[in-house]
Amino acid sequence: xxxxxxxxxxxxxxxxxxxxxxxxxxxxxxxxxxxxxxxxxxxxxxxxxxxxxxxxxxxxxxxxxxxxxxxxxxxxxxxxxxxxxxxxxxxxxxxxxxxxxxxxxxxxxxxxxxxxxxxxxxxxxxxxxxxxxxxxxxxxxxxxxxxxxxxxxxxxxxxxxxxxxxxxxxxxxxxxxxxxxxxxxxxxxxxxxxxxxxxxxx
Amino acid sequence: xxxxxxxxxxxxxxxxxxxxxxxxxxxxxxxxxxxxxxxxxxxxxxxxxxxxxxxxxxxxxxxxxxxxxxxxxxxxxxxxxxxxxxxxxxxxxxxxxxxxxxxxxxxxxxxxxxxxxxxxxxxxxxxxxxxxxxxxxxxxxxxxxxxxxxxxxxxxxxxxxxxxxxxxxxxxxxxxxxxxxxxxxxxxxxxxxxxxxxxxxx
Numbered sequence: 001x002x003x004x005x006x007x008x009x010x011x012x013x014x015x016x017x018x019x020x021x022x023x024x025x026x027x028x029x030x031x032x033x034x035x036x037x038x039x040x041x042x043x044x045x046x047x048x049x050x051x052x053x054x055x056x057x058x059x060x061x062x063x064x065x066x067x068x069x070x071x072x073x074x075x076x077x078x079x080x081x082x083x084x085x086x087x088x089x090x091x092x093x094x095x096x097x098x099x100x101x102x103x104x105x106x107x108x109x110x111x112x113x114x115x116x117x118x119x120x121x122x123x124x125x126x127x128x129x130x131x132x133x134x135x136x137x138x139x140x141x142x143x144x145x146x147x148x149x150x151x152x153x154x155x156x157x158x159x160x161x162x163x164x165x166x167x168x169x170x171x172x173x174x175x176x177x178x179x180x181x182x183x184x185x186x187x188x189x190x191x192x193x194x195x196x197x198x199x200x201x202x
Numbered sequence: 203x204x205x206x207x208x209x210x211x212x213x214x215x216x217x218x219x220x221x222x223x224x225x226x227x228x229x230x231x232x233x234x235x236x237x238x239x240x241x242x243x244x245x246x247x248x249x250x251x252x253x254x255x256x257x258x259x260x261x262x263x264x265x266x267x268x269x270x271x272x273x274x275x276x277x278x279x280x281x282x283x284x285x286x287x288x289x290x291x292x293x294x295x296x297x298x299x300x301x302x303x304x305x306x307x308x309x310x311x312x313x314x315x316x317x318x319x320x321x322x323x324x325x326x327x328x329x330x331x332x333x334x335x336x337x338x339x340x341x342x343x344x345x346x347x348x349x350x351x352x353x354x355x356x357x358x359x360x361x362x363x364x365x366x367x368x369x370x371x372x373x374x375x376x377x378x379x380x381x382x383x384x385x386x387x388x389x390x391x392x393x394x395x396x397x398x399x400x401x402x403x404x
Contacts, residue, residue, distance in 0.1 A: 108317060111317070111376070112317065114376055114379055114380065115310060115313070115314065115379070118378075118379025118380055119379065128380070129380050132380055160389060160392055160393070163373065163377075163389045163393060164393045164396070166373055167369035167370055167372060167373035167393065168369055170369060170372040170373055170376060171365065171368055171369035171372055174313070174316055174372060175365075176320075177316055177317070177320025177321065178316065178320055178330070178331055178334055187362060187365045190362055191362070191365060191366045191369065194366070194400065198396065198400050
């Protein structure tokens with residue numbers, strides 16, 4: 001086997017392990033990940049899994065990174081196909097609500113991870129915090145573009161608006177589990193529209 | 203021992219068990235409650251615990267009920283000492299934010315329970331849903347009193363405003379874990395004030 005083929009096979013195996021790890025973490029949390037159970041799920045030996053992820057912590061960080069990539073692909077990439085400004089921001093919100101709907105169990109991973117690690121200093125918490133900051137920066141940028149486009153007032157407090165937007169998918173996620181996604185989504189969209197309306201130019 | 207004394211002793215023991223169970227559920231979730239570990243923590247036999255709670259499910263339901271009483275005592279009772287209207291509503295919000303601050307680890311129990319049971323039909327989910335409905339009704343009532351007092355517009359969509367208020371402590375809880383309570387609380391209060399401002403009479 002050529003070096004390139006071996007590398008490519010290694011990358012594919014890593015991806016397979018990661019897919020299984022992601023699925024386990026979605027239901028059991030990142031702390032519910034064990035190399036033993038994962039090896040069994042993938043049909044490999046524990047040492048085979050360890051060859052790709054040096055430790056359980058490495059694996060947890062890789063799953064978090066993988067989850068972030070899935071989130072960006074689901075929520076942000078479709079928005080980039082919309083024109084800058086409110087059209088793009090609205091697509092972000094719609095896709096974010098869609099991400100937290102319970103049919104797609106990926107929605108829970110970040111919230112579960114925050115409650116697992118927010119009071120436990122360490123690399124997992126550092127990475128979560130960094131990912132959360134990056135996401136807020138991306139939202140802040142999207143809001144700024146809407147201000148530049150004249151669709152939101154120039155004196156809009158960008159970070160505060162990002163905070164108020166961020167609250168909505170959290171509650172849509174919460175309510176979707178209790179009252180069903182459609183009701184929660186409809187209320188979330190109305191709340192978003194009201195938020196935007198109060199920041200619109202006079 | 204008289205029947206009254208025995209009953210009172212039984213009630214005190216039940217309360218002790220419940221206190222320990224509440225503490226365990228706060229860190230490990232209601233699904234993390236085991237009668238064995240609980241009996242060990244209280245210094246009783248498993249059958250002693252079973253004498254007070256017929257099953258693990260009974261215990262979980264009792265802990266949920268206990269958590270609801272703690273929540274009402276912390277969030278709602280102080281508000282009832284305020285005059286009806288925005289003064290009372292604001293106290294509810296401030297106390298609710300305080301409830302989700304991470305120094306008091308009780309804040310996590312309901313959110314953890316929602317994620318444990320929202321996709322698992324059964325008595326725990328039914329009770330969570332009933333408790334959530336009752337809380338929204340109490341919030342709706344508090345909002346209605348502010349409308350009656352002329353402090354919020356008569357055409358306020360009460361349920362929608364309750365939804366938008368509810369989103370804030372969720373995010374304060376989330377952000378307190380990542381960025382610290384004080385920052386999260388300050389943003390939460392500003393968001394609340396903006397919400398109320400947009401519903402104020404012209």
